[in-house]
Amino acid sequence: MRHLIFLFFISQLLLACAQRPSDELIAQFKHPSYTLTADSESINNGKVRQITQYQPEKTAITILSDGISAFAARIALIKQAELTIDAQYYMIKEDMTGAIFLAYLLEAADRGVRVRLLIDDINTSNYDDVLKALALDDRIEIRIFNPFYDRNFRGTNMLGDFDRLNSRMHNKSLTIDGLVTVVGGRNIGDEYFSAQDDLEFTDLDAIAIGPLVAEVNQAFDLYWNDVRAYPIEALNSKDVDVQAQFRRLEQQMFKHSVKSFVKAHLKHQQILENQSFRDFIYWCDGRVLVDHPNKDSNYPFDVSTNLAGVLEAAEQSILLSSPYFVPGEAGTEGLIALADKGIDVSVVTNSLAATDVAAVHSGYKKYRKQLVAGNVFLYEVKPDAKQKQRLAFFGKGASRASLHSKMFVVDEEKIFIGSFNWDPRSINLNTEMGLLLTCPNLAKVIVKGVNADLPYKSYRVQLDQQQDLQWIEKRREQAEAVYTSEPKASLWRKFQAWIVGLLPVEDQL
Template sequence: MLWVIAILVIYIIQLITIVFLEHKHPSKTVAWLLISFCFPLIGFVLYYFVAQDYTARRRVRHNRYEGDLLGRIKSITRITNLNSMNNVYMRKQPRLFGLVSALSDSPMTGCNRTVILTNGQETYNALIEGLKSATHHIHMEFYIIRDDVIGRMIQELLIQKASEGVQVRVIADGIGSLELNQAYVTKLRKAGVEFHFFLPLAVSLFRRRLNYRNHRKIVVVDGRIGYVGGLNIGDEYAGYHEKLGFWRDTHMQIEGDAVYALQAVFLHDWSFASGQKVWQEELFPPHQCTGDEQVKMVSSGPDADLAATQELFFGALISAQERIWMMTPYFVPDLSIRLALKTAGMSGVDVRIIIPHQSDSNIVDWAARSYLEEMMKAGVKFYEYQQGFCHAKTLIIDKTLACIGTANMDMRSFYCNFELNAILFDSKAIYRVETDFLEDFEVSREIEYRHFMERSHKQRVMEAISRMLSPLL
């Protein structure tokens, strides 16, 4: 009898501990309580290793090294203010401009030229040409790097550039690239490529940071050309996935001042992953200004006080007056994003969201669909992409701005992942993203409310369970 009481007391202590530590995040509290209720001991062990607050042990971000990087960027960047914005619609949004300007350390840059890259083949072609042009350094950071056809093609190119004397540094996420074999990494290192994992599995377990991922995709060539967007390095991103087939994604090539911000984010991550604080004047070379596009890079992560990705999306959504067009592979919004979308829909804003018809994760798909009913009641329209798997993370707000980046519209991207988004204000760039959206709508099917309400009871149960767990997905 006493052992039963002891077990009960331990169980109650576990629940109290979770409630106390997660009191700032009610949705996460419910999710962890559900797991602990179903799996009393296993659930708490999992909580111990996965749910550790990153900021509780974070290192001080604004040290001298990062201060030097920021100072260097600001000294060589054409910084844009509200009155100098080329986009007349943005000039009418001083509050939104103030918010976007305040998010992350990088300045609002005013001297850029961007190229929107649609899907894998176009992106890899542009990336390969950029890598071939490198003469001083290549900085590459991806969530996933695979040892497959695409991965080995990039590997050989990096080895070739290293043999030419180019400094090559590569970061891969320790969990996202968990399947990357050691032989692939060893071959790179033997050729002179510096390669480090960001929070590898052993370190994640030891430091109790298993739930945190570096989801950024960054390439910087000679400090002149940068790449950012949704694609990783692997065959599936070129459309070779047996189950998902065609892979719809969006990436971006950029030249100009915003590349300095990309460089700073990479160097920040490099110092964490490798312990090296790299500083060379050649990393921030002067450039010939070939365009006047205005771009802002917004980085976010669990090591910051501000959830910059969530703040960015929320601020953009509530500013919309005419349209919100969004594509996201994972739609697991928090309360603030749900309220912003519903308010916009009820106010007559044209809110359209493209999600996958065929997802690569059943539980995430069930969680996403648990939010659709309340959204559609408020006038939000959802479309299922029919041509394959849509993985692009893109957003258009009126004619004010467009967003291309690494962040999904989900709580993991808001609070757990290291992310990076490029905010575009140039009317031609926005139109280019809009053109892709219109083509995507043509191959998507609207989810009709009446048909959606006829889904099975089993489906509703799976949605309800997945929704409770969604803060952890």
């Protein structure tokens, strides 16, 4: 009992050291605001009308699967903004692409565009002064979602306020003039855009033009005006040297060559500005799924509840891509039940050698044998080059390639593209969002592309005659390779996954 009292006392002391900003201070910088939509006379509105006139009731969708093009599309759209930019991200990293992204937001503000930037606070510790400097521009507002109140000692914040800080905003969207939006799985950082040597995330975004954009606007406004969205000025009270912070951005921008990004940006901008853009469009019905900022499961647009309903209604096939896949007992039994009904259920996730978070693999592997025995097709993505190992906290490490796309395709008709992983964290803790589309033409293209590449880019997990797991590697010009343990994963990686698997932390993965 004395130990419990002592721990309680310490936790309260730590919490007391990190006080929430006063309501008066927050009100000084925070005023409700809502989406602005470019009027009919604007250039961008005219471009959108040219595209949507063919299918005014449907949403035009363009898929961004290549990292460089995905980054180039964002910059091209920011450069074309006339009225407003609304950006919502889980993470903007302090690297080249993060600096370029922020620099273009500043450039847009300088030409009169209103910029609203909402960032989760999980990775802003090194960016506080840069964000404060940007927010001093009259046209830029920056809000931090669910912040650490003590900006210097975040670890003590977590110890004293764990339940609140353990829930994060994982949403990702970028919307221009209330007319065009980019929604998907990418944060802003080099590894998401093919700009980092030792780690590249394979990911997926969608550009949307049409009725769904209004739903993304509503979702952004909901989070922007939520009580947990704090102005950076209320959190960072320091006087900052604005020019010094802008020079810091410039140094990050030119730390590595940006030549490939410049070329890709120019190419993609030309596509966006001419008629050939129509060649990349799929016309879809659909809706935006988004969790309530308070993660209220009764919210009608709740991501996990709606996706579960779509999966349960499947009649022929399910293709599920989730880099962090921890289905739990209920999810495992649900997928096996669907397979028992004759539905082709395929799951694509990371192998231990490819994942950037070995801890999550520890939660997944305990269900692997049960899934395979239940006729669920299981594919684990391979790293495309020798993995670089390093000691890291809680199982994180770098590999050359790692699956990061979160995508569901059901009956080659319905598609979900967004931020949602099939794991306890996405289901119960973090807020998520994405596009749920009814789009058979696009669904068939996605499935065809996956089926063409997956056999050579992944290991097929099967059971041998002794009912033990084995990994089958299909190679184009050589015989198949068979592995009886986690292929191409080092002993250190295997140890990480094993030791975390002993801990009662699955609900946090």
